[in-house]
Amino acid sequence: MRVLVVSAPLIGHVFPMIPLAAALREAGHEVLVATGGDGMAAARSGLPVHDVAPGFDLGRIALRVLPRHPLVARAELAGTAGTRGAGLLFGALNDRLTDPVVALATEWKPDLVLHEPFAVAGAVAAARLGVPAVRQENALFDGRELGRATIARLSGALRRHGLAELPPPAAAIAVAPPSVLRQDGWPMRYASYVGGGELPDWLREPGERPRVLVSRSTLTGPGGAWPMPAVAAAAARVDAEFVLVRPDPRTARRPLPGNVRTVDWIPLHAALPASAALVHHGGAGSVYNALTAGVPQLATFGPGDRRQNAELVARRGAGLAVPPRDITAETLTRLVTDPALRAAAREVSREIAAMPPPADLVARLEDLP
Incomplete structure (x- = not known):
């Protein structure tokens, strides 16, 4: 089985996806990670990594998007925007990611796409190819709410790829301990790739x-x-x-x-x-x-x-x-x-x-x- 793992181009987003990706590879499956930016450090894990966001800069995206929504921007800086700020920022990011992720998937032909909530471009690619998409949580959000907020900003990307809407994921993987936050999906123990460094x-x-x-x-x-x-x-x-x-x-x-x-x-x-x-x-x-x-x-x-x-x-x-x-x-x-x-x-x-x-x-x- 070929598994395409799609993450936002950020270390804190892709590193928590590496343990499951590595487990799939150890079970004999072929795995390719699609990310970018400092997330390319995931290559140190030994997994193949493809850059789908050359020149990525989250700060530039924020400066372009948030000033158009001053109330949301103010709430985002205060940490009170909920999924509204994330939807704006990562909606803009995923609009940019969708075309290269779909192109990569079309060429590589995965049997399964595993993506995090901030990388719904992976779900778009899965829908375009007609293969299952699985959402793997890596934060302390309800991924369903975050996905809705992000997808609401992707109407143009969906149209470009002949999709009226995104189907629900074939499955979801929940990593939050339920006493802290209840997430939808199969439970999985949280783990994250470390990325280097020696412990004195x-x-x-x-x-x-x-x-x-x-x-x-x-x-x-x-x-x-x-x-x-x-x-x-x-x-x-x-x-x-x-x-x-x-x-x-x-x-x-x-x-x-x-x-x-x-x-x-x-x-x-x-x-x-x-x-x-x-x-x-x-x-x-x-x-x-x-x-x-x-x-x-x-x-x-x-x-x-x-x-x-x-x-x-x-x-x-x-x-x-x-x-x-x-x-x-x-x-x-x-x-x-x-x-x-x-x-x-x-x-x-x-x-x-x-x-x-x-x-x-x-x-x-x-x-x-």
Whole structure:
């Protein structure tokens, strides 16, 4: 079976799709990943990757699209736009992706198209060829709502390819633990390709004091580095060790307290088991990594889906959701000492561990008509 995996051209979108794609290849199927931009780093996994978005720049798309919708743009920056902002941005992106994805599929002739919710161009290609399309969730949205918001912006692309509408997917794959968010589809344990980086020996074991990892977004733009300056400013008054992962240049240039260290890109999932907590920008990948490891997290509010992600974590009791300006020594102390946060995080970790691993989904995909 030939499987075309279609993702938006962004690391945070394509990396969570690699484990299932790799499981399909290990089962003897031929797999091709279609993405672009920094998502081309997926080639380091050993899977073949095709660039369907040469010259991709999400910032340019945002500057072209969002000023036409000022109210949605304002809500998107505040993290309160829901799927409206994502529909505008990724609708414009998928309008651009559809033609090259359909062209690739027409030439390569897949038997199945596996796509993420932000890459409905894959569903268009599947419909054009008459093969099953499967939506694999990789965020903390309801993919059905996100798909509707994006497809609403694709009328021109659909007409170009002779389609009046998109049929529903042949199946969907849900990765969110149900106690955090109920998604439609076959359950699958969240996993993500790491993409490189070495874990220093000192991060493999717990330190003398609770260790807090602090990460930032792989995207440039508003809010990507927000947690780090606030954590660095408060750290000296907290009985913990803080590790800034890929600190932004401005923070890295400043004098840091003695209990703050820095590292370059590391496999975050491998460092979390020896850590007491994670502070991050609210991205879905960071949320899933902390939930999987069973460690409390502090997620800050920010643009796009970050506020929603943070609020989901706080609602479940597995962490804290605060604006960056409210990160204080007291907040960070609570993060590493509150037993209720730790207990809830471990409950969700056990819930995720009970979900089927990606390899278990291969047979179900093989059985699709």
